[in-house]
Amino acid sequence: MNSKILALIQITFRESLAKKTFIAFFGISTLICLLFMFALNLDIVDGMQSSVALFGQESKELIDIEMLIFKIESAVAVLLFSGGLFMSLFATSGLIPSLMQTGTVDLLISKPLGRFHILLGRYLGAVAIVGFNVFYLVIFSWLILSLKTGFWHAGFLMAGIMIVLTFAILYALMTLLGILTRSGAFSLMITYLILFFSPLLLQRDQIYALLSGKIWGILLDSFYYFLPKTAELGNITRLLVQGQPVFSWMPLWTSVVFGILMLTTSTYIFSRKNF
Amino acid sequence: MTVIETHHLTKYYANGRIQALEDFNLEVTPGMIFSLLGPNGAGKTTLIKLLLGICFPTRGKAKIFGQDIKNYSCHSKLGYLAENHRFPEFLSAERILYYYGKMAGLNRSYLLERIPELLELVRLKEWGKVKIRKFSKGMLQRLGLAQALINDPELLFLDEPTDGIDPVGRREVRDILLALQERGKTIFLNSHLLSEVERVSDEIAILKNGKLIEKGNVQQFISVKHTYQLRIQNGKAELPDILNQFQISAQEKDDMLLISVSDEQQLNQFIDELRKRQLMIQAIIPHKVTLEDFFIKVLEDSQPS
Numbered sequence: 001m002n003s004k005i006l007a008l009i010q011i012t013f014r015e016s017l018a019k020k021t022f023i024a025f026f027g028i029s030t031l032i033c034l035l036f037m038f039a040l041n042l043d044i045v046d047g048m049q050s051s052v053a054l055f056g057q058e059s060k061e062l063i064d065i066e067m068l069i070f071k072i073e074s075a076v077a078v079l080l081f082s083g084g085l086f087m088s089l090f091a092t093s094g095l096i097p098s099l100m101q102t103g104t105v106d107l108l109i110s111k112p113l114g115r116f117h118i119l120l121g122r123y124l125g126a127v128a129i130v131g132f133n134v135f136y137l138v139i140f141s142w143l144i145l146s147l148k149t150g151f152w153h154a155g156f157l158m159a160g161i162m163i164v165l166t167f168a169i170l171y172a173l174m175t176l177l178g179i180l181t182r183s184g185a186f187s188l189m190i191t192y193l194i195l196f197f198s199p200l201l202l203q204r205d206q207i208y209a210l211l212s213g214k215i216w217g218i219l220l221d222s223f224y225y226f227l228p229k230t231a232e233l234g235n236i237t238r239l240l241v242q243g244q245p246v247f248s249w250m251p252l253w254t255s256v257v258f259g260i261l262m263l264t265t266s267t268y269i270f271s272r273k274n275f
Numbered sequence: 276m277t278v279i280e281t282h283h284l285t286k287y288y289a290n291g292r293i294q295a296l297e298d299f300n301l302e303v304t305p306g307m308i309f310s311l312l313g314p315n316g317a318g319k320t321t322l323i324k325l326l327l328g329i330c331f332p333t334r335g336k337a338k339i340f341g342q343d344i345k346n347y348s349c350h351s352k353l354g355y356l357a358e359n360h361r362f363p364e365f366l367s368a369e370r371i372l373y374y375y376g377k378m379a380g381l382n383r384s385y386l387l388e389r390i391p392e393l394l395e396l397v398r399l400k401e402w403g404k405v406k407i408r409k410f411s412k413g414m415l416q417r418l419g420l421a422q423a424l425i426n427d428p429e430l431l432f433l434d435e436p437t438d439g440i441d442p443v444g445r446r447e448v449r450d451i452l453l454a455l456q457e458r459g460k461t462i463f464l465n466s467h468l469l470s471e472v473e474r475v476s477d478e479i480a481i482l483k484n485g486k487l488i489e490k491g492n493v494q495q496f497i498s499v500k501h502t503y504q505l506r507i508q509n510g511k512a513e514l515p516d517i518l519n520q521f522q523i524s525a526q527e528k529d530d531m532l533l534i535s536v537s538d539e540q541q542l543n544q545f546i547d548e549l550r551k552r553q554l555m556i557q558a559i560i561p562h563k564v565t566l567e568d569f570f571i572k573v574l575e576d577s578q579p580s
């Protein structure tokens with residue numbers, strides 16, 4: 001069974017690559033790594049202090065290296081969490097609708113594969129290519145920075161896991177929408193909407209000050225706890241990078257529950273669908 | 276032992292407004308080439324989709340290799356060429372066969388041997404490394420056939436396999452099918468090319484508006500009982516006399532005479548008489564209609580009901 005699903009994952013991987021967006025992603029990541037490798041020069045002057053040169057422009061002050069590494073790693077994480085997720089969702093939005101096309105899905109079902117496996121292979125394929133891209137940048141920039149400075153922060157690697165996990169949660173929603181509507185553009189729109197709308201729910205106290213009636217409060221609260229909490233997940237990612245303690249994991253596990261719920265519903269609908 | 280059996284298989288679409296298949300009963304035995312005929316929208320593709328679990332029956336049951344169709348484990352012994360099949364166009368023919376073979380549960384070393392053989396068989400040997408977006412329709416269809424054969428299946432479902440394939444290619448496909456039958460494989464065919472069907476099939480069924488209207492052996496359908504084509508060289512003037520004597524009805528068709536006898540005994544007495552009168556018989560052959568004639572007649576006969 002595993003090698004059959006692996007073949008599905010591989011096809012999905014190839015299909016995403018054919019979309020070129022991930023090639024661009026990969027190119028940008030490579031550029032960033034090259035920048036760290038060649039353009040960033042750290043002269044360690046006095047143990048903890050150094051002078052920094054970017055593109056040969058040397059800054060006059062001495063800087064705390066560890067702070068600098070935290071800053072650079074945070075910047076990379078933020079870039080991945082915002083731009084990376086944005087690009088990844090965009091590039092994978094067509095995968096489920098294209099799976100469901102007549103002529104494609106028929107052939108897959110005619111293989112000794114359950115429908116659950118077909119959907120799972122597709123889903124994991126999408127997560128795999130995003131994971132590959134995210135970890136390509138995370139691992140290489142981490143290695144370069146750590147080798148240059150001697151500071152090895154595992155937090156940055158954890159941030160990589162958080163970013164892929166956030167993608168996996170949002171992609172579960174996109175999978176369900178893709179199955180229901182067969183439209184990549186529509187699923188993408190709604191997923192972006194959730195991505196940008198859920199941070200607003202953090203400010204729900206101010207929203208219900210504007211609305212009368214208790215019911216609104218309950219409604220907004222349920223929305224908040226039900227939907228993936230992208231802003232807080234971003235925050236946890238940042239805390240992880242900087243090696244600071246994370247006070248509440250609630251946003252993470254409620255979001256994971258949301259993802260699992262979306263996937264289960266998707267599987268249920270997909271395995272009963274007439275093609 | 277049956278390979279395919281269906282019991283009252285029924286499929287409605289659009290909440291019962293479209294009756295794609297109605298109370299369909301069928302048995303296909305091993306080693307047979309079975310063809311399903313019918314006009315567009317008759318429900319042929321629907322039947323295959325039901326059998327493969329691509330859509331689900333409204334009512335009724337079906338079994339493949341004795342297993343309920345809900346169980347997909349028998350799919351490892353199946354091959355399927357879908358109508359309008361679609362492969363990932365960014366892959367080469369070889370890669371497609373490789374991935375689809377993997378999904379069929381085949382291992383790498385088997386596939387590396389099998390893929391070149393299949394590409395050779397469907398005459399795509401030089402095209403193995405080419406991305407299929409550059410393929411013509413007929414080439415895609417050939418690749419579809421190769422894909423259906425990847426696991427050397429016991430049972431093959433082919434939905435209009437020669438669609439888009441040129442005449443020489445069609446003959447090759449026919450030879451492939453007959454060779455598979457020789458090896459004991461069962462083939463379930465949907466086709467509109469009745470001359471092809473006539474040449475390869477053992478049994479046919481005719482569907483119309485989702486209902487089975489005829490089913491049986493092809494040769495029996497196309498040979499007309501007690502009717503023979505007769506060609507003689509000389510003495511045509513004497514013929515009406517002899518025909519009268521035996522009370523045989525006859526009609527002229529091209530350079531032949533179509534005669535209807537009551538039985539084989541009468542036929543032989545008739546021949547004796549012809550020989551006695553020194554008429555030179557050039558040929559006497561059982562008369563057959565084409566499957567196309569038969570098909571159209573069956574559809575017309577079913578019209579009033």
Ligand SMILES: Nc1ncnc2c1ncn2[C@@H]1O[C@H](COP(=O)(O)OP(=O)(O)OP(=O)(O)O)[C@@H](O)[C@H]1O
Nearest residue numbers: 275288289293295314315316317318319320321322
């Ligand atoms: N997914 C679907 N939703 C609704 N109706 C459908 C669906 N698939 C098929 N039908 C209808 O079911 C009927 C049978 O279709 P089917 O594809 O089985 O015909 P067919 O015999 O294969 O025709 P053709 O010779 O054109 O391939 C048609 O009336 C068709 O419109």
Ligand SMILES: [Mg+2]
Nearest residue numbers: 319320358434
């Ligand atoms: Mg059809």
